[in-house]
Amino acid sequence: MRTLGMGQAINEALREEMRRDEKVFLAGEGVGVGLHGDDPFFPTYGLLDEFGRKRVKDTPVSEAAIAGLAVGAAATGLRPVVEILFFPFITIAMDQIVNHAAKLRYLSGGKSSFPLVVRTMSGAGFAAGTQHSHNLEAWLAHTPGLKVLMPATPKDAKGLLKSAIRDDDPVIFIEDMLLYYVQGEVPEGEYTIPLGQAEVKRPGEDITVVTWSKTLGTVLAAAARLNQEGISLEVVDLRTLVPLDKRLILESVAKTGRLMVVHEACLTGGFGGEVAAVVAEEGFAHLKAPIKRVAGKDIPVPFSPPLERFSIPQEEDVVLAARTMMCH
Amino acid sequence: MALESGMLRDMLRTMVLIRRFEDKLTELSTFKGEFPGLALLCTGQEAVAVGACAALKKDDLIISNHRSHGHLIAKGADPKPLMAEIYGKRTGYCKGKSGTLHIAVPEIGAPCTTTVVGGGIPIAVGCAFSAQYRGTNQVTLCFFGDGAANEGSFHEAINLASVWRLPVVFLCENNCYAAAQHLRDQFNIDNISARATGYGVPGVSVDGNDVEAVYEAASAAVARAREGEGPSLIEARTYRWRGHFEAMDHQLYQPEAERDAWKRRCPIQRLKRQLLNAGALTEEVFGQMEAWARDKVEAAVEYARKSPVPEPREALEDMYAST
Numbered sequence: 001m002r003t004l005g006m007g008q009a010i011n012e013a014l015r016e017e018m019r020r021d022e023k024v025f026l027a028g029e030g031v032g033v034g035l036h037g038d039d040p041f042f043p044t045y046g047l048l049d050e051f052g053r054k055r056v057k058d059t060p061v062s063e064a065a066i067a068g069l070a071v072g073a074a075a076t077g078l079r080p081v082v083e084i085l086f087f088p089f090i091t092i093a094m095d096q097i098v099n100h101a102a103k104l105r106y107l108s109g110g111k112s113s114f115p116l117v118v119r120t121m122s123g124a125g126f127a128a129g130t131q132h133s134h135n136l137e138a139w140l141a142h143t144p145g146l147k148v149l150m151p152a153t154p155k156d157a158k159g160l161l162k163s164a165i166r167d168d169d170p171v172i173f174i175e176d177m178l179l180y181y182v183q184g185e186v187p188e189g190e191y192t193i194p195l196g197q198a199e200v201k202r203p204g205e206d207i208t209v210v211t212w213s214k215t216l217g218t219v220l221a222a223a224a225r226l227n228q229e230g231i232s233l234e235v236v237d238l239r240t241l242v243p244l245d246k247r248l249i250l251e252s253v254a255k256t257g258r259l260m261v262v263h264e265a266c267l268t269g270g271f272g273g274e275v276a277a278v279v280a281e282e283g284f285a286h287l288k289a290p291i292k293r294v295a296g297k298d299i300p301v302p303f304s305p306p307l308e309r310f311s312i313p314q315e316e317d318v319v320l321a322a323r324t325m326m327c328h
Numbered sequence: 329m330a331l332e333s334g335m336l337r338d339m340l341r342t343m344v345l346i347r348r349f350e351d352k353l354t355e356l357s358t359f360k361g362e363f364p365g366l367a368l369l370c371t372g373q374e375a376v377a378v379g380a381c382a383a384l385k386k387d388d389l390i391i392s393n394h395r396s397h398g399h400l401i402a403k404g405a406d407p408k409p410l411m412a413e414i415y416g417k418r419t420g421y422c423k424g425k426s427g428t429l430h431i432a433v434p435e436i437g438a439p440c441t442t443t444v445v446g447g448g449i450p451i452a453v454g455c456a457f458s459a460q461y462r463g464t465n466q467v468t469l470c471f472f473g474d475g476a477a478n479e480g481s482f483h484e485a486i487n488l489a490s491v492w493r494l495p496v497v498f499l500c501e502n503n504c505y506a507a508a509q510h511l512r513d514q515f516n517i518d519n520i521s522a523r524a525t526g527y528g529v530p531g532v533s534v535d536g537n538d539v540e541a542v543y544e545a546a547s548a549a550v551a552r553a554r555e556g557e558g559p560s561l562i563e564a565r566t567y568r569w570r571g572h573f574e575a576m577d578h579q580l581y582q583p584e585a586e587r588d589a590w591k592r593r594c595p596i597q598r599l600k601r602q603l604l605n606a607g608a609l610t611e612e613v614f615g616q617m618e619a620w621a622r623d624k625v626e627a628a629v630e631y632a633r634k635s636p637v638p639e640p641r642e643a644l645e646d647m648y649a650s651t
Contacts, residue, residue, distance in 0.1 A: 029506075029507065029509065030507055030508050030509065033508050033513075034507075034508050035507050035508045035571070035573075035576070035577050035581075036576075037508065037580055037581065038578055038580055058509060058513055060475070060478035060506070060509070060513070060515075061445045061446070061475035061476065061479055061506050061509075061514070062478045062479060062480070063479075064480050089444060091444075092444070092480070092481075126365065127364035127365030127366075127427060128427075128429070129365070129426060129427050129430065129443070131429065131430060131442065131443045131444055132429070132443070297644065298647075299644060299647055300425075302424065302425040302638075302643050303364070303365065303416055303424060303425060303426055303427030303429070304364065304416030304424030304427070304637060304638050305364050305416060305637075306637050306638060306639070306640050307424060307425065307640060307643040309640070310640035310643045311643050
């Protein structure tokens, strides 16, 4: 099977959905003429050339207006896919996303719908500092009315983005920039992946490790190492945070009896707490050990590489946590 | 108003230092593994920082953005801890926690620098409010780019400053591009300074590559602010010679001819020629300025290289002022 980086897979998803449905348009800062215009690993490569300025709209630096544009366009027959370049800048768009995109359908008694996608990019590890690297998925997951996707592989990114664009609800699609450069197998031909389905990326017996986005790679590396010590991790990639695939998580914990949650975002208030609470409430009978979260430190992501590495979960942290859990 | 030649020579020297600092970063750019991350350079824009900061007193404040090296050097930053911060070393101004993007140097009157476009503008208003409240007579000068003039925060902040008559100068450093977006794709007006009238504020556009013109406009605005007459908007028109960041940006969106035309309007060469013609400078003296700048920057790089990286656990420090 051919391999693509995540950005290339996203590019294919955008291209295919824009060819399929002329109501789909893109808007954002540099989606047409961008800084990375000549980099085929970036998601919007070549889209302006194919679809033109009517459907690929470069905007001024105005995140609130971009998000509001998406809400209004979605309410009136279009299917916007807008981009907030770096995740931390979504803060400027939060009123439109939280108070409007998420709530207006409900407020209309179900008469209006907002088939929009907000794509954004984050993740630490490239020395960009905390105002460029800040994983805020917990904020979006804590907003009823939104669907929240955070794929870890190119195959999942493509299939999920296609579904997100076809979904009639507001979807936040969170990408990781370093994953643009990690190759993964992507099937040829048309396929979609449904929202709300987690996936077991590596079956195992001893500990269910739930994770998403870039830490999937960290967890799989730890799993390979732990395997040699006789500890078998079952790695569950959420892919979708909201709606959460509780069934798959609980089935896995019923099998292993142990839950670890790993995420790059900081620990306190992170979405790992939600996963842990669900299992503590609904899967308590199966637990043989306390639930463990391995997450980013409760600090802004620092710039200097030794500090940055310390601030986000590393393979070693997962390995140590797993060994501790096996003592129970 | 013709400026006194000693002052102009000082401005020239500072511009030469900034140029050398930025050019050195271009040489050392990240692909050679010298320093982590990216460098965002103000090469070609030196007159804006220097002209503006020359109009400020030592205890006046500046708010800067992601393209801060010129602003900070012009305000009095020491190239050594500045370079050390870019290198992510413990001896950097922010102990390696910030890197180039948000370097704060409160000790020289640069309390906040932010890379969120437009984020610094309301902060500048807060600093100005504080000065007014405490009766300190300080003025705050806010640097931001053309891109930031389209953020909601710009409009809210300038309106508030106008209504409350705050001692703030809004300086829009229009370098023609917001990342890869040219002005024509961001604005439906020719002069960003025209927006000032919408807020009851005087606005002026100046040649940002003429350090005297920048100084004159900034001085007038600073005087207004200090006399309690409220804010002003200055648009300094300049051009970014390098990409948005060093070195991944191949600048495909910047036509070669456009860049060359602006390079011929180099702020340093312009002032140098003017001073030579006026007999206020010799090639020899200029050569001494360049040598001085080279030595200062080399020393800064050596300092940065030799400085220790932070220990990982230092990441947990500096979170809260009290627990």
